[in-house]
Amino acid sequence: MSGSPTHGTGDVREAWGRVTAWLERNDPETLAALGGPGNHAAIREAELRMGLDLPGELRQWLLVNDIDAGRRPDGQACLVALGCEMDIPGGHLLLGLTDIQRVYLSRLGLEEAEPSADPAHPFWRREWVPIAAERDGLYGTFLDTRNGTIGFWDEASGPEEGVYASLFAFFQETADRLEGVSSGDWRGPGRPAEPREPAPRPEDEPIRLWARANGYPVNDRGRIPAHIREAYEMSQR
Structure with missing residues (x-):
């Protein structure tokens, strides 16, 4: 991270109220899909299951x-089984x-099963809580419980x-996008206006092709499981 964010703080209920107000006027179906209010007991159960405290x-x-x-x-649902599709930064x-x-x-x-090669820059930290994701969970948006900032993850990069x-x-930026206005720069210091859209690593493509040809299930993007990578390397000897 390039520095500690010093701006863009406020009452999240105010920012979220802008989002729901726009949806009420323009997209009541999506508003309905956002569900009703949560409750403290369910949040506490989730915290215990995940082993961390959610930020305020x-x-x-x-x-x-x-x-x-x-x-x-x-029982047959994707990893993201109940997510709501709407126009948020980064998609998902x-x-x-x-x-x-x-x-x-x-x-x-x-x-934990396949630790990242660089422990200082893991693909996932225990302190990150996902708030948006694609159905397969390979990429999405997380909140860092250590400092309250928002980031993006992508298995490919x-x-x-x-x-x-x-x-x-x-x-706030979600509301800006919906309203078609810009009420401020809500990004962290030195950050681009839109998150990058990383592509799969080209060097992994031969492994994916080999895996499919040999009956190994593998996604189009994201980390290739260690056992598939090892099998491919053995086949090349």
């Missing part, structure tokens, strides 16, 4: 709208409490930390 901003947001409140994914599906837990535990489990100064800043 995230708690405030989830108490206003928990996308997953009263809903449960079916906005997550409710159930999907936050599912994605968090999946990302943490993957990092690793995470980008401190893109937004806070959850308040992230939702």
Whole structure:
């Protein structure tokens, strides 16, 4: 991260209120998909399951709208089972409490099972809480519980930390996008206006082609599992 964010802080309920007010006027179906209010007991259960305390901003947001409140994914659901599609920075599906837990535990489990090559720059940290993600969880948006900043992760090229100064800043820019205005620079210091869209690493493409030809399931992007990489290397000897 290029520096500690010093701007873009405020009451997340105010920023989120701008988002929901716009949706009420222009997109009531998406507003309905955001679900009803969350509750303290469910948030505490999620904290215990994940083994961390959620920051106040995230708690405030989830108490206003928990996308997953009263809903449960079916047994065949993708990793992100209940996310809400809307225009947020970076794209992805906005997550409710159930999907936050599912994605968090999946990302943490993957990092623990196959640790990143550089411990100083892991693909996932225990302190990161996902707030948006694609269905497969390979890329998305996280809140860093250490400092409240918002970043993006992508399996193909690793995470980008401190893109937004806070959850308040992230939702302020979401509201700006919806309203078609710019009410301020809500990004972290020295950050570009839009997050980059990293592409899969070219050097991994031969491995993916070999894996598919030999019956190994592999995604189009993201980290290639260690056992597939090892099998490919053995085949090249």
